[in-house]
Amino acid sequence: MKIYHNQLNKTLQQGFKPVWLVFGDEPWQKNNSLAAIKNHAKNQGFSEVIRFSSDSSFDWQLLLDEYQSLSLFASQRIIEVELTTVKVGDAGNKALLALAERLAQDIASAHFPHDVIFIFHGEKLDAASANKKWFKNLTQLGCYLPLYDIELKAMPQWLNNQARQLQLTISAELNALLIALFEGNLLALAQELDKLALLFGSQPIGIEQAEQIIIKQAKFNPFQVIDALLLGDCAKCITMLDQLQQEGMAPAQLMWVFHKEIQQLYAMLTQLSQGENIATIYKQYRIWDKRKPLYQHALTHIQLGNVKRAMVRIADIDLLSKTSSEFNIFILLADLCITLYHGEKTAGLSLNYG
Template identity: 90%
Template sequence: MKIYHNQLDNTLRQGFKPVWLVFGDEPWQKDNSLAAIKNNAKSQGFSEIIRFSSDTAFDWQQLLDEYQSLSLFASQRIIEVELTTVKVGDAGNKALLALAERLTQDINSGHVPQDVIFIFHGAKLDAASANRKWFKSLTQLGCYLPLYDIELKLMPQWLNNQARQLKLNISPELNALLIELFEGNLLALAQELDKLVLLFGSQTISVEQAEQLIIKQAKFNPFQVIEVLLRGDCAKCITMLDQLQQEGMAPAQLIWVFHKEINQLYAMLNQLAQGESIANIYKQYRIWDKRKPLYQHALTHIKLDNVKRAMMRIADIDLLSKTSSEFNIFILLADLCITLYHGEKTAAFSLNYG
């Protein structure tokens, strides 16, 4: 069974499940999910936790041995397995498939193993790993919980839900401020809410009071910058680039992502100009449904001539990043964002800001 984070509490109330698979890169949701699963298990008498980490020297047979052994300390055990990589190798594939088959046999024989809970967790799964037989078999026995970043438009609702659970009284203005300051860093935002509870309890917190305490901890990644760029919010892109510079992001990472996206936009606009349907273009470039509105906006508002200008500029920026230390690459990338939408204005200006 596959569920999402907002379905976890209801799923836990539905009864025992021998296997939980928690995978994703968003740290707050991962910590929250693992804690919720373990706390629920502990309330049912699972007092012992056995932890494994699948490093390169890991003996996968230990999982089968642990499952089949009797505990010396508790009758009910949580066996937690951190997958340091989703590429578990042949030994991991065989062992996990054998474990799934053994669990299935026990369930089918009427001996439901309600004295052991397996929790597997790790980074975001790629499509190939999620389609492996062992993973599908374990998912059928329990719950797969993929964790995704919360979209910006859903953040106000998430924040209000968290505040309600903490009995924290925040105004819509403070809600908006917190989202602006902590966008992309859910873990830091959750910690900030805990701090506000300690300081203010259930009393109403004004924006002025919060501003005196809150430190800006927004965190972004290159792909989030691209999403904002596709939406056409150049000012937000520049803010995000500034934040990434302060965090010490390597310019090469950003240049690669910008280069890839601009080349794709050029190809897509060319195909549109030649009469290709937008539906076929989305299919060709594997644009997910939730990202189609982003590309719809970009392909409608970005001119082919401006993409050509941006392609020349990203090539120059790449060269400058490798041959000169006199240029602030983040300023040049800000220029690139503006060029995509307003290239007719930036065309007259050189990248040489020195």
Template identity: 70%
Template sequence: MKIYHNQLEQTLRQRFIPVWLVFGDEPWQKDNSLSTIKNAAKNNGFEELIRFSSENSFDWQQLLDEYQSMSLFASQRIIEVELTSGKIGDAGSKVLIELTERLTQDQQAGMANQDVIFIFHGNKLDGATANRKWFKGLNQLGCYLPLYDLDVKSLPRWLNNQARQLQLNFTPEVSSLLLELFEGNLPALSQELQKLSILFGQSVITLEQAENIVINQAKFNPFQIIDVLLQGDCKKCIRILDQLQQEGAAVGQLIWVFHKEIHQLYLMLSQLEQGKSHADLYKQYRIWDKRKPLYQHALTHISLANVQRALTRLADIDLLSKSQSEFNVFLLLADLCVTLYHGEITEQFDLNYG
């Protein structure tokens, strides 16, 4: 069974689940999911927690031994296994398949052990690992909870849910402020909401009060700016670049990311002019369904001439970043974002304005 984070609490209330598979790279959702599962188990008498980690020296046989052993401290146990890598090797795969078989046999014989809960967790799984026999077997017995980064559309819903749980009351302006400042940094936003709950309780929080307290802790990575750029939100691109500069982001990596994306846009727009369809381009460049609206917008609003201007400017920015130190490369990259949509205006200005 596969569920998502917003379905977790409801699923926990429905029935006993002996195996949980929690995998993903978003830290807040992972911590919250693990603590929610453990707290629900604890409320049902699972007092003992045994932890394992699948590092190089790990003896996988311990899992089978632990499952079959009688608890010395409590009748109900949580066995938590952190998979430090999706590649668990032949030994790990063999043991997990055997564990699955024993759990299945116990269920079929009417001796299902409801005194043990397994929680396997780790980083995001690739497609190959999710199709392994050991993973499919565990998934059939339990529940798979993949954790994804919240996109811009999902974040307001998450914020409202958290505010409701904390009994927080704030104006729509405060909600917009929090979303702007903490986009890309869910753990910091969660902490900020808890702080506001302690300070204000159920009182209505105004924008002025929030501005005096809230600290800008939004975090972005170089790839997130590409999505914003494809949406045509140049103002937000500049804000992200400013944040990346404050965080000390590597200029070389940013230039590489921009070049990769803009060069692909150049190829796609060139093929569109030759009569190729959007659908064919999405298939050729392996554009996921979720990202197709981004490219639809970009390919509709960016001209081939402006992409060519942007590539020329990016080459100049790369040279300046490597040969001269008096230029603010992040400012030049902001110019690049504007050029992609308004190149007919920016070409009138020389990049050498540092």
């Protein structure tokens, strides 16, 4: 079966599951999920952990042999398998399918011993990997836990839940400050809460006290900048661009994402101006349901003329990035964000500043 991170503890209490599949790129949820599963198993007597890592030279037969062998140290074992890539190849496909079939046969037996738990984990699964027969068969035998980034609107509740577990007293003002400082970096935020719990215990934490202690560790990626841009939050875009510059991100990575998005906005707005139905446009560009509000805002607040101005400007920025080292490309990209919504104000301004 398939569950989500907030359902994990409840699912663990529902009884023994021989297979857990934990896949995703969000580090805090992955660490938390793996720790919760293993701690629960250890409390049930699973005292031995055997770990495998599937690199390009991995012998998949070891997995089957380990399952079928008797442990010399404990009667109950956790077999943990880190998939360094979800593309396991023909040998991996065959071995994992054989393992799933063997597990299914054993579970169907009236004398199936609850003495082995498999934990498979790795990066986010693509659609092709999630549709592999071995993966579907293992999911039917146990539990698949896909990990997704927590959306910004869900962060206050997540933070309050974590504070409650740590017996921290967090005001709404401090909650908002922490989210602003650590957006996009859940692992660092969780570590900061642990630090606050050690320093303050259950005592109320003043906003002034927290500001003196907390270090800004928010981390962003180019796609989060685009989301903020679609929502028209230019100030947030500029903050993110500044952070990415400090982290040393290559401007070319951002240029590609901006160029692709602006070209798509131009095409979508052109089709709308020609009377095309918005639902048809969303389908054509494969806009997911949860991203439709972002595009709804952008398509109703960005003028086609400003997108044309932005296209000219990004072409100029691209040329400057390749021909001169005197310009700060991140500042020019901030100019680009403003142009999309206020192109009439930036149209007369030169990009000739460093």
